[in-house]
Each structure stands twice: as C-alpha cells, then as structure tokens.
Amino acid sequence: GAGVSQSPRYKVAKRGQDVALRCDPISGHVSLFWYQQALGQGPEFLTYFQNEAQLDKSGLPSDRFFAERPEGSVSTLKIQRTQQEDSAVYLCASSLYGGNQPQHFGDGTRLSIL
Amino acid sequence: DAKTTQPPSMDCAEGRAANLPCNHSTISGNEYVYWYRQIHSQGPQYIIHGLKNNETNEMASLIITEDRKSSTLILPHATLRDTAVYYCIVKGSGGSNYKLTFGKGTLLTVNP
Numbered sequence: 530g531a532g533v534s535q536s537p538r539y540k541v542a543k544r545g546q547d548v549a550l551r552c553d554p555i556s557g558h559v560s561l562f563w564y565q566q567a568l569g570q571g572p573e574f575l576t577y578f579q580n581e582a583q584l585d586k587s588g589l590p591s592d593r594f595f596a597e598r599p600e601g602s603v604s605t606l607k608i609q610r611t612q613q614e615d616s617a618v619y620l621c622a623s624s625l626y627g628g629n630q631p632q633h634f635g636d637g638t639r640l641s642i643l
Numbered sequence: 644d645a646k647t648t649q650p651p652s653m654d655c656a657e658g659r660a661a662n663l664p665c666n667h668s669t670i671s672g673n674e675y676v677y678w679y680r681q682i683h684s685q686g687p688q689y690i691i692h693g694l695k696n697n698e699t700n701e702m703a704s705l706i707i708t709e710d711r712k713s714s715t716l717i718l719p720h721a722t723l724r725d726t727a728v729y730y731c732i733v734k735g736s737g738g739s740n741y742k743l744t745f746g747k748g749t750l751l752t753v754n755p
Contacts, residue, residue, distance in 0.1 A: 533686075560741065571730060571745030572687065585742070620686050622743075629675050629694075629736040632743060634686035 531555060533635035535621050541641045542611050550606045550638045554623030561604050562632060563596055564620040572620050578604060579627065590615075608640075616642045647731045652750045655725075661718040663749055665731030668712040674735045676707060677743070678716045680727040680751075687730065687745075690716065721753045 534553040542548050554561050560579055564572035565588075575588040580601040589596070593611075598604040608615055618639050622632040648666040655661040667676065677692040691698055691705045693714075698705040704717040718725055730748040734740055 562742070564743075571747060572743070573745070574742040577741055585739075588742075622686075627741050629692065629734075631677065631689040631692060633689060636684070636686045 533621055533623055533633055535619075535635035535638050537638060538636065539639050539641075541643065543643050544611060544613060546611055547607065547609045548611055548640065550608075550619050550640070552604045552606070552621030552623075552635060554602065554604070554621070555633060556602075557625070558623035558633075559601075559626045560624045560630075560632075561598055562622040562624075563604070563606050564622065564634075565590075566618040566620055566637070568617075575606075575619075611640075611642045613642045616640055647733055647746055649729075649731050649746065649749045651747065652752070654752050654754060655718075655721045657723060657753055657755050658720055661721040661725065661751055661753070663716040663718075663729050663731075663751060664713065665715070666713045667731070667733045670711050670733050671735070674733045674740075676705065676714050677732045677734060678703070678705065679730045679732065679743075679745075680725075681730070681748070682724075682727040688727075690729075721751075723753050723755065725751065726753045727751060 563575040566572040577585040578598045593609045595607045618637040620637040622634045624630040624632045678690040679687040681687045693705045707714045728748040
C-alpha cells in the first residue's frame, strides 16, 4: 500500500559516527513529523514540518540532531557524532494537513549505537 | 494537551468484545480524543478519533461520555492480531496543536 515508508529498518553504528534516516511520507501529505521511541516507552515528538518549512524542532534532544525536508516530500533525520543514548526507534508520521487530521506512521528505523 | 489515564494491561478472549477505557478529566472543549495502537515492532496505527459524538469505523467504535471526561474504545470481535499496546491521546485541533503526546497505553492481550 501507499503508506509511510522509512529506511533503513535497522541501523547499527559505532559511537561517534554520523547516521541519516529517511522518510517517504504518503503522497500529497503536507505535514510530516519525527518521533523517537525508547524501549518500553511511548513515542516522543522530535520535530514537525509543514511542506518544506520546519515549524517546530523543540523536541530534538541536542544540536547533533538535524532534520530536513527540502522539497516538501521526503525527509531525512540526521544524527551527528552518535552517542549510545541515541539508540532508539525513530518514527516518521505524515498527515494530509494539520488540524484534526490523523497522523499515519511508518514502521520506524531501529538505531543501535555500539 | 490534557493528560489521559489508562489501565496498564487488559486481557480479552478471542471473539469477544474488548472494551478499553480512558480517563481524560481535564479535556477542554476543542480537544479531540484519538486512539492509536502499536503492534510489536511496528509503528503506531491510527484507529479512530472523535470530539463529542460516538464514532464507528471498520476497526472500532469510540464511545465518549456526555461530559467528555472519559471514553471507551470498543473492538467488537477481538482476534489474536489485535494484541497490541493501545494509546488514548487527547489533542487540540488548532494552531500549535499538532504533536501527539503518548502515555504508556494499555497492553491488550487477546487470548485463544
């Protein structure tokens, strides 16, 4: 189906390496969100895009985290100089627009930092 | 956004209705109630949402009390594939109300 697609599904990196996580939202969806989910916890908001504009990045844990959506469709979450505490599942969601439209999630990227 | 309270776990027999409660006593007038579920190793799946009227779709029914302080998600005929963590989330619809705030949810186990 034409759901939210995330790649890779699994990523293992050594501490200090940079990683890039990709999200392909549902076609035509204006809003895009990134969430982080630690083991045994619910997802936590990281950042929000409306088209190519990043309207909220208040949830990004540090300045090592950077997200972009240059053409208003595909988005990339980049983590520089990874630390062990960055290990988590990173979820992407999209919605048609804001308001009360439901967000639809991908299956996430499980990031493990060794 | 208003906080929600859900039981940490529930069990249900296969084929029976699963009724998952949620308390949201501090909900405000423009806030919607959303339900998502998360099956192991998958992303959260949207189920249903409502403001004050009861809602039904192909997955479930949402019953919201008249005072809007609580709601119940009903899966009419639970199957083993409905085993998941179910999240009740309250979210406004305007302006800056775009982020979903997940709690710990209810782990529903459907038993054969």
